[in-house]
Amino acid sequence: MINEISFKMKGKTILITGANSGIGKEAAKELAKMGANLVIVCRNKERGEKAVKEIKSYSANEAVELYVCDLSKQTEIRDFARAFSSEHSRLDVLINNAGTVYMSYGETEEGIERTMAVNYFAPFLLTNLLLDMLIKSAPSRIINVASDAHFSGHIDLTDINSKKNWNPWRAYANSKLALVLFTYELARRLKDKGVTVNCLHPGAVRTNIWTHTGILRPFMMFASLFMKSPRKGAETIIYLASSQEVEHVTGKYFVNNKARPSSKESYDSDLAIKLWQLSMELTKLSV
Numbered sequence: 001m002i003n004e005i006s007f008k009m010k011g012k013t014i015l016i017t018g019a020n021s022g023i024g025k026e027a028a029k030e031l032a033k034m035g036a037n038l039v040i041v042c043r044n045k046e047r048g049e050k051a052v053k054e055i056k057s058y059s060a061n062e063a064v065e066l067y068v069c070d071l072s073k074q075t076e077i078r079d080f081a082r083a084f085s086s087e088h089s090r091l092d093v094l095i096n097n098a099g100t101v102y103m104s105y106g107e108t109e110e111g112i113e114r115t116m117a118v119n120y121f122a123p124f125l126l127t128n129l130l131l132d133m134l135i136k137s138a139p140s141r142i143i144n145v146a147s148d149a150h151f152s153g154h155i156d157l158t159d160i161n162s163k164k165n166w167n168p169w170r171a172y173a174n175s176k177l178a179l180v181l182f183t184y185e186l187a188r189r190l191k192d193k194g195v196t197v198n199c200l201h202p203g204a205v206r207t208n209i210w211t212h213t214g215i216l217r218p219f220m221m222f223a224s225l226f227m228k229s230p231r232k233g234a235e236t237i238i239y240l241a242s243s244q245e246v247e248h249v250t251g252k253y254f255v256n257n258k259a260r261p262s263s264k265e266s267y268d269s270d271l272a273i274k275l276w277q278l279s280m281e282l283t284k285l286s287v
């Protein structure tokens with residue numbers, strides 16, 4: 001039966017990155033079912049179009065749109081943000097969900113280590129480029145998909161690429177810690193603007209991310225059989241995007257729909273400010 005609850009996101013525009021698979025796709029399906037206008041950002045046109053079809057058919061909502069953007073490329077992020085801003089008049093919820101782990105060291109055109117570029121610098125740049133729109137659309141929400149992996153992360157501002165002692169898991173942990181630091185710093189900067197900023201750990205979830213694990217792949221594929229389903233893993237995103245309970249909650253780390261403490265280093269506000277300054281330089285946002 002169609003009732004009011006089913007359409008509680010009607011009229012809201014939600015942008016979600018990496019929604020062609022895993023947690024992001026499940027969140028997109030449910031939020032579309034609640035009546036939102038969904039904008040999904042994917043790096044591959046074919047995979048994106050397939051996801052649009054699936055989201056539309058699951059939700060019986062035709063308002064699902066695809067933009068193609070490789071988030072490891074700052075030029076594509078800028079082009080996407082420009083196109084989105086000229087084609088849309090509001091943005092109610094931005095969900096920075098896309099994430100990955102690269103098994104070998106490599107740098108982007110800007111000289112940024114690739115895992116760090118996709119998991120942290122892309123959300124930093126995209127969010128800042130869309131900030132005026134989010135403020136104009138207030139009350140609005142920003143949701144960053146982090147990870148408990150951040151507990152083992154450490155930010156060395158003199159070696160943001162972790163080049164001195166790089167390994168895939170260290171780069172992933174550091175990128176997620178940077179995302180938590182960014183969440184808290186942005187929440188402080190947006191205080192009184194009507195835009196909330198929160199991050200979350202979705203749990204250990206059976207998704208494609210485990211297929212990128214190199215020689216550990218067989219073990220991780222087996223371990224993933226015991227993990228949460230992508231639908232379960234999407235729950236905290238859906239909650240943060242749609243629940244009235246968190247309407248005014250900002251600057252928190254969520255697990256299973258509850259605010260939880262994050263790592264000690266993630267609360268270092270001096271570090272957060274310095275990371276912000278470095279990120280402005282590396283994304284060429286500084287004047």
Ligand SMILES: NC(=O)c1ccc[n+]([C@@H]2O[C@H](COP(=O)([O-])OP(=O)(O)OC[C@H]3O[C@@H](n4cnc5c(N)ncnc54)[C@H](OP(=O)(O)O)[C@@H]3O)[C@@H](O)[C@H]2O)c1
Nearest residue numbers: 018021022023043070071072098099147204205207208209
């Ligand atoms: N699964 C877990 O246990 C777990 C635990 C903690 C946190 N997380 C986080 O949850 C988020 C979603 O991951 P998932 O588990 O759902 O994995 P997933 O199924 O692999 O989804 C990741 C999404 O990000 C997209 N993506 C990766 N690199 C991209 C790029 N350069 N440009 C644009 N999109 C890109 C992927 O696109 P393609 O399909 O084209 O690769 C995919 O749509 C990630 O931020 C991840 O770090 C997951």
